[in-house]
Amino acid sequence: MPETLTGRDDEARAEQVYQLVLEGIVAGRYEQGVRLRERELSELYNVSRIPVREAIQRLEQDGFVETFPRRGAVVRKLTLTDVNELFDVRLCLETFAARMAAVRVAAGEPGGRLQELLDDTRQAIDDDRTDDVVRLSAAFHAEIVRLSGNRLLIESVKPLFGRMRWIFGLAHNRSNELQRDEHMELCNAILGGKADLAYTLAYSHIELGREPVLKGLAETLGP
Amino acid sequence: MPETLTGRDDEARAEQVYQLVLEGIVAGRYEQGVRLRERELSELYNVSRIPVREAIQRLEQDGFVETFPRRGAVVRKLTLTDVNELFDVRLCLETFAARMAAVRVAAGEPGGRLQELLDDTRQAIDDDRTDDVVRLSAAFHAEIVRLSGNRLLIESVKPLFGRMRWIFGLAHNRSNELQRDEHMELCNAILGGKADLAYTLAYSHIELGREPVLKGLAETLGP
DNA sequence: TCCGGGCTTTTTGTATACCAAAAATAGAGT
């Protein structure tokens, strides 16, 4: 049964196509390297080619597909280089976000959902809801960026978070407990307004994630 | 005389529309806050609405327009906050790029067009070709990012460089000679493989540009 | 005069049909 757009018809078709194809890519149903044909997708999802084109454009912008003039879109092939580049840019932006978040909290801004997300993660770990753990962990990182208050920064990391979701889905992570502990420390530093500490904690937390992901991806890549 | 797409017809229409509208915005012909109507643009540039839509999507992605569902696109209004956010993110990414570029040069990678761009800038300053000075200065910064070798980083700074072009067009810069001297030092550090020096030089060069731009924009904003 | 609610117009988002040109593919000949 091909998945159709029978659900909420009030939402923009392009957005729905984007979400569905993205799910397909992240879940591995669209394998790396396969062509995404406009007509194919438009028939599959019962929409015209226009929303499909828009969705593909956004998928390219978020790093999931590559398009070539007159040859359309292809699901990107993830390489170890991609992972390394992602972690390098994350180190640039997310550490700054953590510092700024701490500065703003120290200046009296509210701490947002940071603590709440942490508690939910703890619960999800206890209940062994792996998918939720991954999702909440990502939300935690996104919340820090949001707390930085820099809208351009928020825009800039969006494509990174898309890639992270994809890569973390392919390559298994290190211990959830270890990560949660680091998140807790980082959360405390931010809520305590300790900018430098937040910065270094964010740095090590991100950098500690690199090797496990590289190792995990190397396994799924080279069989 | 409405500018039409009579020139090279081999290039993608969407790209041409993107360039033309971008020029219009940067040059101030499309004032901040004006609506960009699809039909208006498609008639003005003698194309159908599809390339226009694609162009507008890219303009949004690059920070020149804002779109709202069912209400179309509006030229963004630049604020002092935008400028500050831009400089903060630039400090994150371009300093890292400078460091990486130096590391790679030290590891034997070629130094690219860095020296060449610097020489051209000097010539342009001597000839008083202001537009070229601005363009070459931007190209210098872009070249450093390119030399970092991080493709994701290159992608990530693209929207920043678009905004820079816009802002620097509105708000006049500080002395070209001063900037060129800083570029020279930075260039030497990178080509000499001095990573830490390149980092700090990039940092101060960017940060020194902030105040003048803020001041310049404040003048054009508040009459 | 100013305000608010309903009516009209405009504009977006999408669908459909169509076309030229480039790519991919199949096929024929060597």
Add this chain to the structure above:
DNA sequence: ACTCTATTTTTGGTATACAAAAAGCCCGGA
């Protein structure tokens, strides 16, 4: 097997149409 050509597929683009949401307008009432 290999290359060159012919056929098919696919993209990028145009034109047109239409429902629905915004925006603008008008008019009556406080």
